[in-house]
Amino acid sequence: MSVALFIPCYVDQLYPQVARATLAVLAARGVTVEYPLAQTCCGQPMANAGCEGDAHAAARRFVRTFAGYDTIVAPSGSCVHYVRHHFDALPQTSQVQHVRNATVELSEFLLTLPEGPPIDFPYRVGVHVGCHALRGLRQAVSSELGPTPGGALRTLLATLRGAEVVALDRPDECCGFGGTFAVDEPAISARMGSDRIADHRRHGAQVLVSGDMSCLMHLDGIVRRQGAPLPVMHIAQILNGERP
Amino acid sequence: MTTHPEAAEAFAQDAERTAWHDQALWFVRAKRDQVTRAIPEWEALRTLASGIKAHTLSRLDEYLEQFERNALANGVVVHWAADADEHNRIVLGILRDRGATRLVKSKSMLTEECHLNPYLEAHGITVVDSDLGERIVQLGREAPSHIVMPAIHKRKAEVGALFAEHFGTSPDEDDPGRLADAARGPLRSALFGADAALTGVNFGVAETGGIVVCTNEGNADLGVHLAPIHIACMGIEKLVPRVADLGVFLRLLARSATGQPITAYSSHVVTPRAPGQLHFVIVDNGRSEHLGRPEFREALACIRCGACLNTCPVYRRSGGHSYGSTIPGPIGAILSPGVDLAKHASLPFASTLCGSCGDVCPVKIDIPQQLYRWRQMVGRAGLLPAKKRLTMTLLGGVFGSRAWYEWCGRMARVALRVVPGWLARRTAWGRERELPVAPKESFREWYQRSGRG
Ligand code: SF4
Numbered sequence: 275m276s277v278a279l280f281i282p283c284y285v286d287q288l289y290p291q292v293a294r295a296t297l298a299v300l301a302a303r304g305v306t307v308e309y310p311l312a313q314t315c316c317g318q319p320m321a322n323a324g325c326e327g328d329a330h331a332a333a334r335r336f337v338r339t340f341a342g343y344d345t346i347v348a349p350s351g352s353c354v355h356y357v358r359h360h361f362d363a364l365p366q367t368s369q370v371q372h373v374r375n376a377t378v379e380l381s382e383f384l385l386t387l388p389e390g391p392p393i394d395f396p397y398r399v400g401v402h403v404g405c406h407a408l409r410g411l412r413q414a415v416s417s418e419l420g421p422t423p424g425g426a427l428r429t430l431l432a433t434l435r436g437a438e439v440v441a442l443d444r445p446d447e448c449c450g451f452g453g454t455f456a457v458d459e460p461a462i463s464a465r466m467g468s469d470r471i472a473d474h475r476r477h478g479a480q481v482l483v484s485g486d487m488s489c490l491m492h493l494d495g496i497v498r499r500q501g502a503p504l505p506v507m508h509i510a511q512i513l514n515g516e517r518p
Numbered sequence: 519m520t521t522h523p524e525a526a527e528a529f530a531q532d533a534e535r536t537a538w539h540d541q542a543l544w545f546v547r548a549k550r551d552q553v554t555r556a557i558p559e560w561e562a563l564r565t566l567a568s569g570i571k572a573h574t575l576s577r578l579d580e581y582l583e584q585f586e587r588n589a590l591a592n593g594v595v596v597h598w599a600a601d602a603d604e605h606n607r608i609v610l611g612i613l614r615d616r617g618a619t620r621l622v623k624s625k626s627m628l629t630e631e632c633h634l635n636p637y638l639e640a641h642g643i644t645v646v647d648s649d650l651g652e653r654i655v656q657l658g659r660e661a662p663s664h665i666v667m668p669a670i671h672k673r674k675a676e677v678g679a680l681f682a683e684h685f686g687t688s689p690d691e692d693d694p695g696r697l698a699d700a701a702r703g704p705l706r707s708a709l710f711g712a713d714a715a716l717t718g719v720n721f722g723v724a725e726t727g728g729i730v731v732c733t734n735e736g737n738a739d740l741g742v743h744l745a746p747i748h749i750a751c752m753g754i755e756k757l758v759p760r761v762a763d764l765g766v767f768l769r770l771l772a773r774s775a776t777g778q779p780i781t782a783y784s785s786h787v788v789t790p791r792a793p794g795q796l797h798f799v800i801v802d803n804g805r806s807e808h809l810g811r812p813e814f815r816e817a818l819a820c821i822r823c824g825a826c827l828n829t830c831p832v833y834r835r836s837g838g839h840s841y842g843s844t845i846p847g848p849i850g851a852i853l854s855p856g857v858d859l860a861k862h863a864s865l866p867f868a869s870t871l872c873g874s875c876g877d878v879c880p881v882k883i884d885i886p887q888q889l890y891r892w893r894q895m896v897g898r899a900g901l902l903p904a905k906k907r908l909t910m911t912l913l914g915g916v917f918g919s920r921a922w923y924e925w926c927g928r929m930a931r932v933a934l935r936v937v938p939g940w941l942a943r944r945t946a947w948g949r950e951r952e953l954p955v956a957p958k959e960s961f962r963e964w965y966q967r968s969g970r971g
Contacts, residue, residue: 283927
């Protein structure tokens with residue numbers, strides 16, 4: 275099976291450590307991954323801003339770059355959701371259809387592989403499943419639909435030794451990032467973020483983990499502005515043996 | 519014209535009010551979760567309701583004619599209004615015919631949409647809203663900020679001040695029970711003295727030509743039983759085909775709206791009460807135009823339960839008035855652009871697309887998808903702010919080319935490292951958050967350097 279890695283633009287530029295951790299985790303599970311250098315972005319930022327036309331060049335590049343691989347893995351539920359659901363705006367060639375079906379989110383992909391080496395992570399962990407992974411990809415049951423959240427991220431966390439997932443008052447409240455929403459409506463966006471952080475802190479989380487670095491970028495920005503001691507980590511970093 | 523971000527920020531500046539507004543609505547949302555879980559077939563009910571609505575909308579003309587035929591046979595006077603103006607004129611005409619000058623209303627978002635109150639008042643009619651929340655916003659000369667809880671944005675003390683002014687209660691009174699008591703007396707007088715009663719319609723039933731009105735306070739019933747004229751105003755999309763369908767919708771409505779198993783009063787009105795008159799005013803006001811937009815049609819299935827408002831993290835923190843339209847929240851953000859895209863161009867963006875509205879909606883309207891589609895319409899219509907438009911064109915170009923992307927990425931990281939704090943804090947991101955700490959090397963640079971690429 276040929277596996278390609280898609281690293282979202284902002285992860286590539288701002289969080290290379292997350293991309294490296296992703297690569298390492300996959301390697302540790304015996305997957306040989308290629309990182310095609312022709313990739314840039316899936317197109318989501320432009321399309322969510324109402325400019326689908328401006329997103330097409332990026333989306334077409336995505337298809338060209340990845341069409342030759344069996345599986346495309348990305349450490350971001352949001353981008354995967356965009357490829358799967360919003361590439362319907364492109365003419366549905368067999369290449370486009372293949373790429374849409376073959377793009378999977380990292381935690382989901384990891385669950386299809388044999389378990390990796392055991393990892394100690396003796397912390398109280400706050401879980402943030404990004405909304406696009408939650409309700410877009412249906413990786414877990416949203417609180418509107420059922421009482422038991424579950425999901426890929428929590429399944430992976432359950433394999434860690436010593437990790438305790440804290441219960442939150444609002445298990446899947448949006449963090450307020452929302453792509454361009456964060457800059458269109460900074461006041462509401464930040465308010466949502468600080469409420470989200472407060473929920474985690476109230477329940478004694480020592481580290482906040484997500485499969486979406488975009489939510490974490492926003493939350494981390496607020497944590498640092500507040501001087502609140504709540505480090506954020508991408509699940510790939512934790513599975514790679516890193517500590518907060 | 520105030521955009522959503524501006525009005526929302528103004529609301530959120532009162533941090534305490536925002537916290538309280540958020541918690542009050544979250545409480546309702548949590549109650550909704552609890553009662554829906556007591557019904558194993560909840561999801562099946564939603565699917566059924568969504569199907570019934572889609573079917574009804576696909577044959578709305580036939581069902582409207584059937585509804586009219588049956589209503590006429592029941593002795594109801596049926597009126598058709600193409601728009602808000604005509605609706606208001608019809609209502610005034612009915613009142614004038616009978617020399618009626620005192621009207622009591624039960625809550626109706628349709629009459630809010632048509633701005634009926636100021637119109638009637640300008641023509642010498644006294645209008646009293648009989649729903650307590652509606653009465654509060656009426657006294658405060660405001661519009662409802664929520665479609666089910668019209669005065670949810672008001673704190674107890676604010677209601678106390680308003681009642682002190684109008685009902686002579688103590689200005690310090692903020693006990694909800696005593697405040698409700700104070701409102702009750704004058705309201706009863708208005709109900710007993712009314713010449714006519716106006717209600718909204720929750721459901722019109724084509725099969726019988728009857729309507730259903732749901733209230734928790736019984737104010738609609740009291741109004742229509744005391745006054746000799748009952749005027750019921752209904753949007754054309756409120757129809758269901760059969761009485762049997764009500765079983766589905768009544769179970770969904772109250773649970774989704776307030777977390778109650780059923781509203782206290784689900785009143786069925788079919789024939790006029792002799793010797794009184796019963797009028798139905800059936801209103802289009804842009805609805806058929808919306809019906810003609812296949813991509814957006816499903817929004818007409820809305821039964822106005824307000825669940826999407828209660829769950830929306832943006833609505834909870836920005837208040838209903840920030841939407842600048844009669845119907846606020848997620849559903850308002852997809853209905854209002856259809857009425858006036860330029861005026862409401864900021865509404866489809868007043869969302870993180872978190873999707874909670876879609877999961878909570880009892881008729882399964884895919885609200886996030888509709889928001890996304892309206893965003894594209896705003897973009898295509900050239901209604902985006904110029905700066906955003908330009909940014910997206912540039913960004914689209916950057917992401918279209920590998921070389922351009924790599925160069926811009928490097929520049930952006932350099933900029934992030936050297937930007938002084940004061941400047942960072944003047945950006946929309948940095949106003950509220952710290953900027954990311956830019957690494958020296960991107961992932962791709964590392965990948966190539968380490969000899970893998
Ligand atoms: S869109 Fe759905 S959830 Fe929102 S008010 Fe209408 S029926 Fe209720």
